Amino acid sequence: MSTVLYIKANPKSDEESRTFQISEHFIETYKKNHPEDQVITLDLYKEGIRFLTNEDIYAIFGPKTEESKNHPVLKYTYQFAQADKYVFAIPMWNLSVPAILKAYFDYVMVSGITFKYTEHGAVGLLKNKKAVCILTTGGEYMTPPMSDFEMANRYVNTILAFMGVEDIKTIAAQRLDIQGEDVQKILNEALKEAEEIAKSF
Numbered sequence: 001m002s003t004v005l006y007i008k009a010n011p012k013s014d015e016e017s018r019t020f021q022i023s024e025h026f027i028e029t030y031k032k033n034h035p036e037d038q039v040i041t042l043d044l045y046k047e048g049i050r051f052l053t054n055e056d057i058y059a060i061f062g063p064k065t066e067e068s069k070n071h072p073v074l075k076y077t078y079q080f081a082q083a084d085k086y087v088f089a090i091p092m093w094n095l096s097v098p099a100i101l102k103a104y105f106d107y108v109m110v111s112g113i114t115f116k117y118t119e120h121g122a123v124g125l126l127k128n129k130k131a132v133c134i135l136t137t138g139g140e141y142m143t144p145p146m147s148d149f150e151m152a153n154r155y156v157n158t159i160l161a162f163m164g165v166e167d168i169k170t171i172a173a174q175r176l177d178i179q180g181e182d183v184q185k186i187l188n189e190a191l192k193e194a195e196e197i198a199k200s201f
């Protein structure tokens with residue numbers, strides 16, 4: 001049995017959000033095809049993820065005990081390390097990810113749990129895990145020249161690779177806010193791609 005962590009980074013409802021239309025379809029398809037697996041939904045806004053305080057930093061860098069697993073910040077890094085697969089649902093905000101996702105990664109990136117420092121530098125501790133990044137954008141950023149400006153998919157991929165996750169796929173629905181675009185067609189294509197990837201994820 002695998003555990004899937006479904007990380008939602010948008011304050012909008014499932015009905016309003018085009019990102020969530022795609023990610024919910026991915027999750028529904030996944031559940032149908034992997035009925036024995038556990039899917040944990042982590043809506044970052046409902047979780048109340050906030051910026052790290054000075055106290056949080058002491059907890060992150062301090063000694064870890066059995067009690068750390070229930071610490072309001074550290075519990076997220078343990079949960080992340082225990083999951084087998086990750087599904088990220090992310091709208092592009094100002095060329096990057098919504099700030100709440102960065103704040104969440106500040107909870108998750110804990111030395112000794114998701115990565116460690118060695119004499120050769122940092123090494124990821126998350127092995128044999130896979131991830132899918134479902135990203136929506138108003139414009140087009142996955143191809144040159146605008147791909148130079150793209151810091152959402154690249155950021156998530158880089159953070160995951162840093163923690164050792166090697167198998168990462170992206171489903172990108174782009175040009176959703178460009179006048180004259182057939183937005184429903186773009187969404188239908190993304191939904192189809194999500195369905196295909198979810199079956200074998």
Ligand SMILES: Cc1cc2nc3c(=O)[nH]c(=O)nc-3n(C[C@H](O)[C@H](O)[C@H](O)COP(=O)(O)O)c2cc1C
Pocket residue numbers: 010012016017018019020091092093094095096136137138139140176177
């Ligand atoms: C605060 C904010 C910033 C945004 N910045 C960008 C951007 O830099 N580039 C872009 O292509 N789209 C940008 N968008 C548009 C969204 O990425 C796009 O509308 C996306 O489809 C929203 O997904 P949703 O329907 O799930 O909210 C931005 C939207 C918001 C709300």
